[in-house]
Amino acid sequence: MAENTEARDAVGDYRYGFHDPENHTIRFDNGLSEKVVRDISALKNEPEWMTEIRVKAYNHFANRPMPTWGNMSMLEEIDFEAITYFLKSSDQTENSWDDVPDDIRNTFDRLGIPEAEQKWLSGVTAQYESEAVYHSIREDLEEQGVIFLDMDSGLKEYPELVKKWFCTVVPYADNKFSALNTAVWSGGSFIYVPKGVHVEMPVQAYFRINAKNMGQFERTLIIADEGSSIHYVEGCTAPTYSTDSLHSAVVELIALPGAYIRYSTVQNWSANVYNLVTKRAVAHENATVEWVDGNIGSKLTMKYPSVILKGEGAHAEVISVAYSGKGQHQDAGAKIHHLASNTTSKILSKSISKDGGRGSYRGMVQVARKAENCKVNVVCDALILDKDSRSDTYPTMEIANPTCRSEHEASVSKVSDDQVFYLMARGHSEEEALALIVNGFFEPFTRELPMEYAVELNKLMALEMEGSIG
Amino acid sequence: MADQMILRIKNLHVSIEDTEILRGLDLEIKAGETHALMGRNGSGKSTLANVLMGHPAYEITDGTIEFLGEDLTEMEPWERARAGLFLSFQYPQAVPGLQVGNFLRKSVQAIRGENAPGARDFRAELNAAMEELDVDKQFLGRYVNDGFSGGEKKRFEILQLLLSKPTLSVLDETDSGLDIDALQTVSKGINAAATDETGCLIITHYQRILDHVKPSHVHIMIDGKFVKTGGADLAIQVEEKGYEWLNPDTN
Numbered sequence: 001m002a003e004n005t006e007a008r009d010a011v012g013d014y015r016y017g018f019h020d021p022e023n024h025t026i027r028f029d030n031g032l033s034e035k036v037v038r039d040i041s042a043l044k045n046e047p048e049w050m051t052e053i054r055v056k057a058y059n060h061f062a063n064r065p066m067p068t069w070g071n072m073s074m075l076e077e078i079d080f081e082a083i084t085y086f087l088k089s090s091d092q093t094e095n096s097w098d099d100v101p102d103d104i105r106n107t108f109d110r111l112g113i114p115e116a117e118q119k120w121l122s123g124v125t126a127q128y129e130s131e132a133v134y135h136s137i138r139e140d141l142e143e144q145g146v147i148f149l150d151m152d153s154g155l156k157e158y159p160e161l162v163k164k165w166f167c168t169v170v171p172y173a174d175n176k177f178s179a180l181n182t183a184v185w186s187g188g189s190f191i192y193v194p195k196g197v198h199v200e201m202p203v204q205a206y207f208r209i210n211a212k213n214m215g216q217f218e219r220t221l222i223i224a225d226e227g228s229s230i231h232y233v234e235g236c237t238a239p240t241y242s243t244d245s246l247h248s249a250v251v252e253l254i255a256l257p258g259a260y261i262r263y264s265t266v267q268n269w270s271a272n273v274y275n276l277v278t279k280r281a282v283a284h285e286n287a288t289v290e291w292v293d294g295n296i297g298s299k300l301t302m303k304y305p306s307v308i309l310k311g312e313g314a315h316a317e318v319i320s321v322a323y324s325g326k327g328q329h330q331d332a333g334a335k336i337h338h339l340a341s342n343t344t345s346k347i348l349s350k351s352i353s354k355d356g357g358r359g360s361y362r363g364m365v366q367v368a369r370k371a372e373n374c375k376v377n378v379v380c381d382a383l384i385l386d387k388d389s390r391s392d393t394y395p396t397m398e399i400a401n402p403t404c405r406s407e408h409e410a411s412v413s414k415v416s417d418d419q420v421f422y423l424m425a426r427g428h429s430e431e432e433a434l435a436l437i438v439n440g441f442f443e444p445f446t447r448e449l450p451m452e453y454a455v456e457l458n459k460l461m462a463l464e465m466e467g468s469i470g
Numbered sequence: 471m472a473d474q475m476i477l478r479i480k481n482l483h484v485s486i487e488d489t490e491i492l493r494g495l496d497l498e499i500k501a502g503e504t505h506a507l508m509g510r511n512g513s514g515k516s517t518l519a520n521v522l523m524g525h526p527a528y529e530i531t532d533g534t535i536e537f538l539g540e541d542l543t544e545m546e547p548w549e550r551a552r553a554g555l556f557l558s559f560q561y562p563q564a565v566p567g568l569q570v571g572n573f574l575r576k577s578v579q580a581i582r583g584e585n586a587p588g589a590r591d592f593r594a595e596l597n598a599a600m601e602e603l604d605v606d607k608q609f610l611g612r613y614v615n616d617g618f619s620g621g622e623k624k625r626f627e628i629l630q631l632l633l634s635k636p637t638l639s640v641l642d643e644t645d646s647g648l649d650i651d652a653l654q655t656v657s658k659g660i661n662a663a664a665t666d667e668t669g670c671l672i673i674t675h676y677q678r679i680l681d682h683v684k685p686s687h688v689h690i691m692i693d694g695k696f697v698k699t700g701g702a703d704l705a706i707q708v709e710e711k712g713y714e715w716l717n718p719d720t721n
Contacts, residue, residue, distance in 0.1 A: 417526065422563035424547035425523050425556075426573075426630065427580030432548075436576070440567030440613065 031081045034058055037183050040086050044152060044186075047159055050166075057172035057182035064176045067302075070362075071329045074300040078274055083246055085184045085217070141199060147192040148203055151219050154190025161192060165223055169252035169280045169308075178278045181217045181250040188218030188249065193228040193259075202231040202264070202450050220251040224259035224287075231262040233450060244299065245273045253281035255289050257311060262290040266453055268460060269297040271328055277303045285311030285340075292448045293320040295330045296460055304362060306335035309343035309371075316345040321445040324357030324389070325464060333362040333394075338404075341372040349380040350445060352438055353389035354464070362394045369400040376406035383441050384414050385434070435462040474501040475539070476638050476669040477522075482533035484514075484521050484694075491517045493694040495533070499638065499669040506680055506705055507673045509691035510713055515673045516560055517694075519642040523557040524550055538637065551581050554637035558627040558644045564615040570626070571596075571610035574633060581634050599632040603659050620647040628659035639663060640671045645679040657682030677709035690716050 028036060037058045041051040066075050141148065147158065155162045172182035189205050205220075224230055247269060255261045261281065269275055275298040281289040291305035307316035318334035336345040351359035361380045376399070382391035393410055415437055423433035439446070439458050446454045477499040484492035491514045499505055509515050521528050522535070524547035535542040537555060545553065565573070574596065579586045587595055600607070603625050615623055624644050631639055641660065645653055660683050664670055672683060680688075680702065688704040689696045690713065697716045698704065714720065 416563070418561075419563045419565065421523075421525055421547060422559060423565070425551055425559070426577040426634075427548050427551040428577070429546070429548050432580070436568055436573070437565055440565050443567030443569075443613075 028084060028086045030084050032058070032083075032085055032184070036085055040184060040186065043086075044155075046155065047163075049163060050155065053167065053172065054183050054185075057179045058184075060173050061176060061179035061183055064173075064179060066176060070302045070331050071300050071358075074274075074329060078244070078246060086186060144197045145194040146197060146199060147190065149190045151188040151190045151221065152186065154221070158190070158192070161223070162190065162221065165221055165252065165254055167252075169254060169282050170250050170278050174278060177248045177276045178250050181219060181248050181278070185217045185219035185250070187216075188220040188251075189222070189232070189234075190220070191222040191230065191232065193222075193224045193230045195225040196227045197225075198228065199230040202233045204233045204235070216245070216247045216249070218249045220249065221254075222252070222261060222263070223254045224256060224261050226256045227258040228256075229260035231264065233264045233453065235266050235268070235453070245269075247273055247275045247277070247298075249277045249279075251277070251279040253279075253289060255281060255283045255287035255314075257285040257287060259284070260288045262292060263305075264292040264294075264449060264453070266294040266449070266457055267297060267301070271297060271299055271325070273298045275299075275301040275303065277301075279303065280306040280308070280335075281316075282308045282310050283314035283316060283343075286313040287311060288315045288317075290317040291320070291334070292445070293318065293332070294445065294449075294457060295320070295322040295332050296457070296464075297328075298330070299327065300329050300331070302331045304333045304335050304364075306337070307345070308337045308339060309345065310339050312340045312342050314340065314343045316343075317348075318346075319348045319445055319448055320350070321442050322349075322351040322359050323461065323464065324351070324353040324359045326355040326357060329358045329360070331360040331362060333360075333364075335364045336366070336376070338365070338367040338371045338374045338376070340368075341370070342374070343371060344375040345377070347378045347380075348444060350383075350442060351381075351391060352383045352385065352441065353391050354385040356386075356388040356390075358390040358392075360392045360394065364396045365398070365406070367399040367401050367404045367406075371401050372403050374401065374404045376404060376408075378406075378408045380410045381441070382410075382412045383438070384412065385438075431465045432462070435465040438465060474667070475499075476501055476537070477671075478534075478536040480534045482518075482521075482535065483531045484517060485529050485531050486517070486527055490531070491528075491694050492521070495694070495696060497689070497696070499671060501669060502666040503686045504664065504670040504672065504683060505687045505689065506685035507671060507689050507691060508675070508677075508705060508708055510675070513691045514694040515691055516642055518691075519557055519560075519640050519671075519673055522550075522555065522640055523547055548580070551634075552583060556631055556634050556636035556639045558624075558631055558639065558641040560642040560644075560646070562615045562618075562623045562627055564613070564618075566613050566616045568614045569610070570612050570614055573614050574610075574630065577630065578633050581636075595633060599629055599659075602632065602662055603629055604655050605629060621649070621652045624648060624656055625652065625659075628656050628663075631663050632659055635663070636668065638669045638671070640673070642673045643675065644672075645674055645676060653679060654682060677705045680705045692717050693719075 034055060037054050038051060041054050149157065167182065170178050172179050193199060222232060253261050253263060267275060279291065283289045289307045293305050295301045305318050309316055316336050320332055322330035322332045324330045330351065333349060334347045347363060349361045351361060353359045359382060363378060365376050365378065367374050378395065380393055384391055391412055395408065397406060399406060419437060420430060420433045423436055424430060428436060438461050446457055449457065475498065479495055479497040482492050482495040483490060507515055517528065530543055537553060542550060575592060578592060605625060615626065618626065627644060644656060648656060657679060685702050688700050688702060690698045690708060692713060697718055
């Protein structure tokens with residue numbers, strides 16, 4: 001009880017803050033060492049090359065200093081020794097919802113996963129702690145040769161395919177947290193879409209942290225072969241504990257010539273989770289990659305979905321929103337590297353800060369000297385709801401080719417009393433009025449989401465506006 | 471029911487940032503009545519409209535306002551709207567990203583509460599109101615007042631009036647900036663919203679809207695006070711002679 005009250009004080013009212021009794025088959029001691037890394041790999045019966053890459057990554061992580069940008073004081077608070085790096089709560093990955101242990105199933109039921117799946121999702125992977133507990137894919141996709149597995153199963157069943165692409169988009173030495181993830185990764189999704197196959201409905205993964213002091217290090221690899229298309233959706237939540245958790249994922253996307261990948265995320269981690277994620281894609285000739293990225297929860301998020309436009313005519317889009325409430329810092333943005341001619345990119349970033357929260361847009365667009373006739377469009381809008389809150393923009397444009405056409409717009413706005421009054425005069429309470437304004441501000445993002453997520457996001461923001469009126 | 475008292479204002483004094491704008495106002499509006507309030511810029515007309523709706527910037531320093539027998543000053547703006555008060559804004563606010571159709575549905579649900587129509591009936595009411603006001607269907611997909619022309623904003627206010635079905639509608643310079651066709655359309659909407667159970671307060675500079683919406687009472691305001699009250703002919707006199715002859719300080 002005392003802990004729950006304390007936790008609530010720390011993070012406020014959090015809708016997904018329930019937690020199940022911890023019930024694990026395997027839990028490693030806290031802390032990280034080469035031995036822990038080797039043990040994780042041995043436990044999973046991994047091929048030697050994977051063990052080696054884990055160990056190399058661990059050594060890089062151990063020697064690499066913390067980033068000297070972003071929110072350094074918050075980063076310094078992370079105690080890597082206090083985190084559990086591997087936890088297994090179910091003996092095997094299940095194929096039917098009924099076979100999943102009751103308490104875990106309850107959790108996912110409360111999150112609404114099975115209904116969602118039945119309604120419109122092609123397949124779902126639910127990750128609870130470190131390993132995927134439930135996984136399914138519609139039969140017709142299997143017939144078309146689409147592979148949708150959790151990453152551990154992917155490595156077991158398709159070792160050559162994984163070996164060919166693993167760490168090619170995000171090398172383990174890319175940054176301290178990609179090194180950490182490569183050393184201790186567990187779970188995540190592995191998807192391969194064969195040539196010319198179009199996955200019509202979105203596929204979904206849901207990640208959840210249940211245990212205290214838990215680290216979650218999923219690793220996702222999506223390969224869309226020539227002329228194929230897929231929309232992948234992930235959502236994340238964590239229960240409310242008074243101690244901090246770490247979520248550090250790596251996502252690698254490969255869009256081969258003419259392929260299309262859209263990757264949509266709405267993370268709603270509770271406000272004591274560090275969310276330090278590396279997401280990067282390579283787009284080959286005439287391929288398109290779109291990141292649709294929503295950051296509502298977490299204590300500190302540092303995440304900059306990236307696209308390397310490697311082939312001529314490739315296109316990238318990053319549409320993101322960030323909401324920073326009390327005690328939160330969303331340091332998010334996008335990175336686009338135009339390496340080939342006739343490549344185009346579009347970045348739309350929207351951030352809201354409230355109750356002393358801090359939102360930062362950090363963006364980088366590079367156009368290589370040899371990349372002719374590229375087009376770049378960057379728009380960042382910030383909405384600040386009160387005088388205690390803060391918004392910063394750190395845009396970087398490095399354009400080395402003079403034929404590039406680039407546009408950049410930035411705006412910072414405040415909610416005016418007259419706007420709120422107008423909506424109140426139409427029968428909406430002050431909180432409802434704020435929610436209408438905030439959801440309107442996010443609308444260019446929300447309309448890109450599958451309906452169910454859009455509705456959920458609108459409800460979440462309405463909840464965030466509750467109890468906020470002094 | 472005709473003759474029922476809708477609004478009763480007694481000795482109303484209102485200040486904004488320590489400057490007194492309304493200086494002792496009395497007004498009664500009964501069911502079935504349409505009152506016109508005329509006066510020059512800065513006379514306090516819009517202040518009255520905003521105070522009735524509960525704008526937080528204004529302070530009531532003296533007097534009372536009763537709406538359907540309740541003390542209006544104790545109510546929040548949204549409670550006033552739900553109780554049956556509607557304000558057509560002089561400067562409607564834009565809300566980017568909020569779609570008109572969605573907003574209208576939510577507002578009607580908020581204002582009319584239990585009596586709000588279901589999805590199908592709402593759609594029928596909406597279609598009828600849009601036809602009445604000559605509003606295109608595409609309008610529903612636009613964002614609230616975002617990039618609207620002056621005329622579109624005013625038409626949208628009247629569309630909201632029709633769907634809100636208020637007991638008292640206050641129209642703050644709804645006629646300003648309208649061409650003659652738009653004025654006729656908007657007037658048609660105002661008349662369509664009026665019944666013998668509702669009241670209307672039209673705030674205007676000009677007599678011309680009163681050719682289309684017939685007032686039962688006309689009040690002239692100068693410096694935060696009513697200086698004269700009369701029938702429809704008073705508006706015509708003002709149109710001919712201006713306001714100066716009514717100014718107690720100069721006559």
